[in-house]
Amino acid sequence: MHIVIIGNGIAGITAARHIRKLSDHRITVISKETDHFFSRTALMYVYMGHLRYEHTKPYEDWFWDKNRIELIRGTVEKIDFDQKTLHLSADSRVVKHQPTLLEKLTKTVFPTIQTPQTLPTELKYDKLIIATGSVPRWADEYPRELAGVQGLYSFQDLELLEKNTQNVQKAVIVGGGLIGVEMAEMLHSRGIHVTMLVREASYWNNVLPHEESALIGQHIRRHGIDLRLSTELRTVKGRARVEAIQTKEGEEIACQLVGVTIGVMPNVQFLQNSPLRINRGVVVNEYLETNLPDVYAVGDCVEHQQPREGRKAIEQIWYTGRMMGETVARTICDTRTAYQPGVFFNSAKFFDIEYQTYGDVPAQCPPDVASVYWQHPTKEVALRINYQKENQAVTGFNAFGLRLRHEVCERWLKQHQTIEYVRQHLPEANFDPEFFERYEAQITATL
Numbered sequence: 177m178h179i180v181i182i183g184n185g186i187a188g189i190t191a192a193r194h195i196r197k198l199s200d201h202r203i204t205v206i207s208k209e210t211d212h213f214f215s216r217t218a219l220m221y222v223y224m225g226h227l228r229y230e231h232t233k234p235y236e237d238w239f240w241d242k243n244r245i246e247l248i249r250g251t252v253e254k255i256d257f258d259q260k261t262l263h264l265s266a267d268s269r270v271v272k273h274q275p276t277l278l279e280k281l282t283k284t285v286f287p288t289i290q291t292p293q294t295l296p297t298e299l300k301y302d303k304l305i306i307a308t309g310s311v312p313r314w315a316d317e318y319p320r321e322l323a324g325v326q327g328l329y330s331f332q333d334l335e336l337l338e339k340n341t342q343n344v345q346k347a348v349i350v351g352g353g354l355i356g357v358e359m360a361e362m363l364h365s366r367g368i369h370v371t372m373l374v375r376e377a378s379y380w381n382n383v384l385p386h387e388e389s390a391l392i393g394q395h396i397r398r399h400g401i402d403l404r405l406s407t408e409l410r411t412v413k414g415r416a417r418v419e420a421i422q423t424k425e426g427e428e429i430a431c432q433l434v435g436v437t438i439g440v441m442p443n444v445q446f447l448q449n450s451p452l453r454i455n456r457g458v459v460v461n462e463y464l465e466t467n468l469p470d471v472y473a474v475g476d477c478v479e480h481q482q483p484r485e486g487r488k489a490i491e492q493i494w495y496t497g498r499m500m501g502e503t504v505a506r507t508i509c510d511t512r513t514a515y516q517p518g519v520f521f522n523s524a525k526f527f528d529i530e531y532q533t534y535g536d537v538p539a540q541c542p543p544d545v546a547s548v549y550w551q552h553p554t555k556e557v558a559l560r561i562n563y564q565k566e567n568q569a570v571t572g573f574n575a576f577g578l579r580l581r582h583e584v585c586e587r588w589l590k591q592h593q594t595i596e597y598v599r600q601h602l603p604e605a606n607f608d609p610e611f612f613e614r615y616e617a618q619i620t621a622t623l
């Protein structure tokens with residue numbers, strides 16, 4: 177059986193690895209972005225000089241030959257679902273690993289997969305996994321064709337940013353989500369003055385409760401970013417390249433770069449006008465099956481038809497892509513398995529502040545939920561715990577500048593432990609014993 181996977185991100189690659197663990201099926205992974213899987217979340221560190229691109233690849237280049245996972249670098253332009261055939265761009269090629277001298281000496285060289293060097297532009301599949309990720313959201317006010325206006329998602333975006341920020345002194349970032357703040361940090365690390373335009377009255381306040389939103393807003397400003405709240409972009413000005421932007425509030429800000437970070441959306445454009453059911457993303461059932469036989473979808477590009485309680489239909493995060501990849505591999509290898517994402521978790525970084533969230537901590541607390549919040553009087557450290565008023569069971573945690581143990585928080589949420597229990601056992605959840613020893617009394621007294 178030939179399994180073809182479109183996309184070599186975390187979702188597609190996890191599916192490929194697990195199918196190989198469970199079977200001997202022929203596996204082909206296609207990507208238009210890079211020859212090999214890399215960690216998208218580490219892209220910022222490449223720009224900041226902490227890592228080289230090579231370091232963002234979780235597997236050595238010989239791994240794919242060793243595991244008989246065929247790689248194609250190219251674009252899937254169209255899919256004929258009736259004929260189970262993919263149409264690839266003319267520039268598509270088989271990715272061949274050239275062993276290094278060290279690999280030859282240490283004999284980490286594996287027989288090369290017998291794939292033709294030149295590819296026909298049609299590829300047949302028996303089962304297809306769509307794992308095409310996201311694309312940056314865009315709006316009409318942002319002229320794509322003007323040099324210096326760009327989003328940040330792909331490796332090519334990173335290369336473009338490298339080129340676009342040569343001799344740049346001032347940048348404006350539009351949108352203040354997680355990618356926006358990463359971009360601000362990246363540009364700031366190169367001495368570029370950054371203005372960030374955020375439509376809301378408080379930073380990321382559609383996700384963060386008021387106190388956390390204020391804390392992060394202050395932190396961003398403390399790092400020298402000119403954070404403008406309640407401010408929207410009207411237009412971008414420039415002839416050959418960006419020269420300034422104008423806000424809806426009437427201000428003109430000179431800049432040579434505009435970063436568009438107003439969110440991402442499922443990358444499904446090329447699948448439109450086909451029998452595949454697409455809404456905002458590729459619609460899947462709980463088994464990650466689409467409406468078409470032998471066609472599955474995983475990762476950022478997916479829209480769950482019936483998301484589990486407390487989960488969103490589209491969740492564009494790293495670990496859910498990994499879980500979906502693992503789940504679909506089981507189904508394809510004859511153990512039909514439902515996707516069970518469990519307790520929601522996410523983590524990110526706002527400059528120096530690490531952020532973790534578990535369970536459900538909405539920006540606005542619903543009437544049946546109570547919330548307790550502790551913030552260090554002088555340091556940028558905070559903890560919030562939400563719980564049901566009726567039975568006192570905890571429903572979510574937000575931690576800032578403080579690392580919680582994943583397995584402990586997950587267990588408490590699954591077991592519906594009460595807020596009183598959590599208060600008493602809080603040290604079990606912490607990763608920073610020294611910190612907790614010093615502040616535990618304060619935290620538990622406040623919570």
Ligand SMILES: Cc1cc2nc3c(=O)[nH]c(=O)nc-3n(C[C@H](O)[C@H](O)[C@H](O)COP(=O)(O)OP(=O)(O)OC[C@H]3O[C@@H](n4cnc5c(N)ncnc54)[C@H](O)[C@@H]3O)c2cc1C
Nearest residue numbers: 183185186187207208209251252308309475476492493494
């Ligand atoms: C800068 C940045 C920072 C992030 N930080 C975090 C974080 O801290 N925590 C977190 O949870 N998430 C983070 N994310 C989100 C996370 O990276 C994504 O959720 C995850 O990478 C999605 O994985 P995926 O496998 O679904 O898709 P992707 O990683 O997007 O991979 C899809 C691949 O498919 C390829 N492809 C698409 N269409 C075609 C086609 N027609 N033909 C051939 N190939 C195609 C694409 O080129 C791409 O290589 C971040 C994202 C970005 C951009």
